[in-house]
Amino acid sequence: MNGLNAAMKTFPGGKHIEGHKQLTRNEPICAMPLPAQVIIPLSQHTGSICEPLVKKGDKVKAGTKIGQGNGVVSSTVHASVSGTVNNISDYNHPVLGSCPAVIIDSDGKDENDAQVKERSGIAELSKEELLAIIKDSGIVGLGGAAFPTQVKLNPPRPVDTLIINGVECEPYLTCDFRLMLERTNELLQGIQLIQKIVNVQKVFIGIEEDKQEAVLQLRNRIMEKKRRFEVVALKAKYPQGAEKQLIKAVVGREVPPGKLPFDVGVIVVNVGTAVAVYEAVCLGKPLYERIVTVTGRIVKKPANLKVRLGTRFSDIIAFCEGTKEPLGKIIMGGPMMGLAQFTDDVPVIKGTSGILMLAKDEIKDFTETPCIRCGRCVNVCPVRMLPYALSLCVESKSFEQALQYNPRDCMECGACAYVCPAKRRIVESIRLIKAVVK
Amino acid sequence: MSEERAMTLSMTSSPHIRFPETTSRIMWTVFFCLIPSGIVSVYVFGLSTLWIIITAVLGAVATEYGCGLMAGGKNTISDGSAALTGLLLAYNLPPQAPLWMVFIGAFIAIVFSKVLFGGLGFNIFNPALIGRVFLMASFPVLMTRWPAPFRVDAVTAATPLAVFKDSFQGTNVLSQADIINYSYRDLFLGFRGGCIGEGCVAALLLGAVYLLIRGYISWQIPVSFIGTVAVFSWLFSGKDGIAGGDFILHILSGGLVLGAFYMATDYVTSPITKTGQLIFGFGCGLITGVIRLWGGYPEGVSYSILLMNILVPLLDKFIVPRRFGELK
Numbered sequence: 001m002n003g004l005n006a007a008m009k010t011f012p013g014g015k016h017i018e019g020h021k022q023l024t025r026n027e028p029i030c031a032m033p034l035p036a037q038v039i040i041p042l043s044q045h046t047g048s049i050c051e052p053l054v055k056k057g058d059k060v061k062a063g064t065k066i067g068q069g070n071g072v073v074s075s076t077v078h079a080s081v082s083g084t085v086n087n088i089s090d091y092n093h094p095v096l097g098s099c100p101a102v103i104i105d106s107d108g109k110d111e112n113d114a115q116v117k118e119r120s121g122i123a124e125l126s127k128e129e130l131l132a133i134i135k136d137s138g139i140v141g142l143g144g145a146a147f148p149t150q151v152k153l154n155p156p157r158p159v160d161t162l163i164i165n166g167v168e169c170e171p172y173l174t175c176d177f178r179l180m181l182e183r184t185n186e187l188l189q190g191i192q193l194i195q196k197i198v199n200v201q202k203v204f205i206g207i208e209e210d211k212q213e214a215v216l217q218l219r220n221r222i223m224e225k226k227r228r229f230e231v232v233a234l235k236a237k238y239p240q241g242a243e244k245q246l247i248k249a250v251v252g253r254e255v256p257p258g259k260l261p262f263d264v265g266v267i268v269v270n271v272g273t274a275v276a277v278y279e280a281v282c283l284g285k286p287l288y289e290r291i292v293t294v295t296g297r298i299v300k301k302p303a304n305l306k307v308r309l310g311t312r313f314s315d316i317i318a319f320c321e322g323t324k325e326p327l328g329k330i331i332m333g334g335p336m337m338g339l340a341q342f343t344d345d346v347p348v349i350k351g352t353s354g355i356l357m358l359a360k361d362e363i364k365d366f367t368e369t370p371c372i373r374c375g376r377c378v379n380v381c382p383v384r385m386l387p388y389a390l391s392l393c394v395e396s397k398s399f400e401q402a403l404q405y406n407p408r409d410c411m412e413c414g415a416c417a418y419v420c421p422a423k424r425r426i427v428e429s430i431r432l433i434k435a436v437v438k
Numbered sequence: 439m440s441e442e443r444a445m446t447l448s449m450t451s452s453p454h455i456r457f458p459e460t461t462s463r464i465m466w467t468v469f470f471c472l473i474p475s476g477i478v479s480v481y482v483f484g485l486s487t488l489w490i491i492i493t494a495v496l497g498a499v500a501t502e503y504g505c506g507l508m509a510g511g512k513n514t515i516s517d518g519s520a521a522l523t524g525l526l527l528a529y530n531l532p533p534q535a536p537l538w539m540v541f542i543g544a545f546i547a548i549v550f551s552k553v554l555f556g557g558l559g560f561n562i563f564n565p566a567l568i569g570r571v572f573l574m575a576s577f578p579v580l581m582t583r584w585p586a587p588f589r590v591d592a593v594t595a596a597t598p599l600a601v602f603k604d605s606f607q608g609t610n611v612l613s614q615a616d617i618i619n620y621s622y623r624d625l626f627l628g629f630r631g632g633c634i635g636e637g638c639v640a641a642l643l644l645g646a647v648y649l650l651i652r653g654y655i656s657w658q659i660p661v662s663f664i665g666t667v668a669v670f671s672w673l674f675s676g677k678d679g680i681a682g683g684d685f686i687l688h689i690l691s692g693g694l695v696l697g698a699f700y701m702a703t704d705y706v707t708s709p710i711t712k713t714g715q716l717i718f719g720f721g722c723g724l725i726t727g728v729i730r731l732w733g734g735y736p737e738g739v740s741y742s743i744l745l746m747n748i749l750v751p752l753l754d755k756f757i758v759p760r761r762f763g764e765l766k
Contacts, residue, residue: 015457171455244762256763328448335454342449362455363448369461369517370559374705384759388710406761414453421459422559428451 008209010235011245013382015415017171017238017336019210023295023302024174029182031306032319034106038080038310039091039347040066041101045140046147047073052102058085062308063113063286065136066102075148076138079113080288080308081106092346094313094332095339101347104310117284122193130197130281137280138287138350142272143241144333146351149273153197155262162198163250164191164205166214166271167234167241170334173354175291176271178304180207180214183275184221190278191229198267203229204250205271210236238336239413243268245382257409272353292316292348296357298323307348313355314344328360336414366423371395377416377426383409387416387426394429399436407433461558464654465518471645472525472700478628478638482587483533487634491528493537497544498524505553519558523547526566529635529696530740531573533585539577543569563747564707567740574740584631586618595631598691599736602684606675606731625690636693646699655703658715659722663698664689666723674731694726697739707747714753721746 043049050067060066060079067077083106093099125133135150143165164187168176180187195203207215218231232250234240244255246268253264261268272291279285288309295302300321307316313330317323331338332352348355377387386405393402410430417426479487502520506512514520524544531540547569555561574581586595596604596612598620604612620630628638635642649655668685675683688694702708702722709718722742729738 017455017457254763256765257761259763326446328446329450329454330447331452331454335452337452338454339452340447340449340454342447356454358448358454360448363450365448365450366456370557372461372464372519372559372705373710374464375710378710378759381759383762385761386710386758409761412452418453418455419457419459421461421464423456423460425451427453431451 008235009232009249010237010240011248011382013380013384013415014237014239014245015380015419016236017418019236020172020295020297021174021177021210023172023297023299024293024304025177027174027178027302027304029175029178029291029304029306032308032311032316034081034108034110034308035311035315036106037086037312038104038106038308039101039312040077040080040104040310041091041093041096041099041347041349042067042077043093043096043099044077044146044309044349044351045069045075046145047071047075047151049100050074050077052088052100054085054088054102056085056087059083060085060104061111061113063116063288065286073148073151075140076136076286077102077309078138078286078288079104080310082109082111083107092343094341094346094349094352101310115284116286119282119284122282125281127197127199130193133281134277136286137276139273139276139280140287140350141270142276142290142350142353143270144337144351144353146349149269149277152267152269153194155198155267157262158265159198159262159267160200160265161202161204161251161267162191162195162200163246163266163268164203164229164271164274165241165243165246165268166205166207166211166218167246168211169208169236169238169241170336170338170354171238172295172356173293173334174295175293175304175353177211177214179275179291180211180271181217184217186275186278187218187271188221188225188227188229189282190274190276192227193277193281194269194274200267201228205229205231206234206240206246206250207231208236208240209233238415238418239382239411242382242411242413244411257406287350290348290350290352292352293354294320295354296323296359297362298325298327298359299357300324309350310347312344313341313346313348316348316355317344317357323357323359325359327357328363329358331356331358336418337412368424369422371422371424374421376419376421380415380419382413382415383411385409387430388424390433391424391426391429394432399433402433403437407437410434461519462517465522467652467654468649468700469518469522469525471649472529472635472642474641474644475529475628475635475638475696476525478641479529479533479634482628482637483585483634487533489537490531490533490535490540490634491525493540494528494531494544495521495524497541498527498548501545501548502553505549509553514557517558520548523552523565523569526635526701527569530566530570530633530693532581532583533634534583535573535580539573539580542576543573546572559706561706562750563744564701564704567701567744570740571744586631587629597631597736598625598687599730602675602687602691603730603736622686622690625687630691632691633693636696639690639695642695642699646695649699655699656712656715658712659702659708659719660698662716662719663702663722663726664694666720667694667726670723670727671730674727688727688730692730692737693739697743698722702743702746707750709750709753709757711754711757711759714750714757717753717757718746718750721749
């Protein structure tokens with residue numbers, strides 16, 4: 001129990017946000033029935049797009065590699081059901097709007113590819129072999145950024161600390177929480193594999209203190225298994241799960257502007273990614289499914305679903321029996337950084353941590369009023385920018401002037417706009433500056 | 439999904455949720471936190487003060503509404519800032535100020551210190567204080583006629599700070615009839631001569647504590663402002679200087695509590711950062727102390743805030759938070 005009640009570690013700034021997690025926090029992970037058709041976009045990650053390895057009419061099975069990327073920063077994609085390639089064409093994409101995708105009609109048999117089988121002799125695998133498996137299994141960061149994991153785990157300079165991110169600071173989302181509770185052993189095995197790859201002694205698991213069950217369960221299981229991982233309970237505050245803020249809270253280091261975590265000797269990996277690493281290495285299972293929190297006040301049956309990648313949002317919403325009130329907004333991800341969707345005919349991709357549905361009365365379109373310089377945005381900004389100043393620069397169209405306020409430090413967490421009493425669209429302003437001023 | 443359903447989805451950008459707080463709720467909350475002080479004032483100085491308050495508030499709101507019409511129909515009165523300006527102006531006027539003068543003050547405050555700068559958020563000076571110093575400069579006699587408390591027959595009496603200054607500077611211009619010796623209790627409850635809303639420290643603190651708890655104001659400005667005045671007056675206002683001064687008199691008198699909690703904390707005209715706010719409060723306190731002890735007026739809160747308002751853009755330019763990850 002110690003540490004849960006002691007002074008909680010955290011980062012300066014930020015804001016406690018009503019979590020709405022009770023909608024799904026007690027919903028066990030449940031496997032959704034196979035959809036009749038899946039749409040596998042050839043870009044679901046940061047980096048170059050994959051080249052398709054199949055053509056119309058080809059037979060595929062769950063786990064069959066169907067797309068491969070060139071270049072260092074890229075990944076692979078796999079079929080998530082067994083069946084026939086219906087087409088390869090542009091399709092709606094939750095992040096890119098539209099993207100080439102492999103459309104597969106399921107045969108309903110759900111057969112696995114021959115390569116999906118338990119692996120033996122794992123202890124003998126070298127770092128290079130493990131990285132190759134991760135790349136081949138299409139693993140990317142499942143926290144949302146979808147950065148190829150084999151690149152992240154192979155930094156250009158040595159690191160001394162591994163932080164496993166179980167913070168899940170976005171309101172509404174509970175998929176990581178359920179994963180930590182229900183797949184604790186797999187998670188610990190995944191962490192051990194990652195620890196071996198990055199070759200560090202210090203391993204921390206950061207979890208917000210409002211997820212006590214996960215903190216206690218992980219601590220107990222770590223003791224049973226005599227691992228040397230330290231579970232750090234963090235203050236429940238947004239954006240505690242942002243990489244740089246998590247590093248600051250756990251080891252007190254600040255990643256300089258424009259630098260990456262490895263520059264301060266740290267690698268941060270999401271809990272979902274760690275489990276995916278375990279599955280890829282030990283079970284030979286590529287990343288073709290993930291856990292998605294389907295939630296919102298108006299959702300009839302909110303749930304944590306294990307979903308095949310490529311499943312349409314509309315299929316998932318139908319499985320959750322739709323909504324009690326007319327839909328106002330569909331968001332991929334959480335309410336703070338998630339992306340509004342123009343349609344429910346978009347597929348789940350690797351970065352889809354949640355599908356949040358809001359009613360019309362939950363998305364009141366606020367009118368912007370003048371900035372009263374109250375300073376709330378400055379107090380919450382986790383990277384200590386002056387959000388109000390950037391917003392005023394856009395108002396007066398002084399884009400060059402905005403550069404002095406370091407707009408590129410902004411990770412668009414939205415804390416400033418969240419607290420703004422004048423309802424100013426600060427994040428949009430900063431995005432605009434980033435786009436206009438090259 | 440059918441076409442028509444797709445059309446109805448909102449596509450606005452993240453964050454998709456907002457904290458339920460608005461500018462107008464902040465302004466109106468401050469407004470209502472000031473009400474108790476006004477009630478005490480009506481009790482102490484009579485109904486005339488109520489008419490002054492109403493005239494100032496309505497005058498400010500009407501002026502802002504009129505300016506909005508002239509600027510193309512933009513109605514900004516519901517944000518509450520004009521009403522708050524009017525109320526604060528009234529609280530900075532003597533209890534028997536003529537209503538025509540009150541209206542002029544409200545008009546000047548809104549037009550010359552707010553609208554002409556671009557409206558709410560763009561003004562450099564605290565509008566209510568601009569209204570007050572304009573009236574001070576234009577109608578010095580009417581602005582310094584102080585009725586004694588509970589004397590509706592308008593017997594005038596010097597304010598506690600005027601009495602202090604008279605003896606401190608050895609000018610002895612006040613007649614004995616003008617001098618009332620107030621107890622700290624009288625000063626705390628507002629039973630003394632002075633401006634309408636500044637007297638009852640108890641009522642002002644009540645509202646201020648609520649604003650602090652709600653996070654609508656932060657402690658930095660009031661604490662550094664009042665603290666500086668206290669230390670300054672303790673050091674220099676005694677008989678022989680350096681310590682021994684009656685700092686409690688200086689905290690409880692004049693417009694210090696009203697100014698430190700309700701006017702120096704005005705978001706628009708005070709610094710953004712906590713460090714900037716500490717410097718701002720310190721500067722306000724220093725100028726107030728200098729004016730009270732050695733300046734031409736018995737009271738210096740209004741001028742100190744206005745003078746420090748000038749420095750705010752500079753403070754906001756140079757006192758910025760250390761960039762995340764940047765070396766110290």
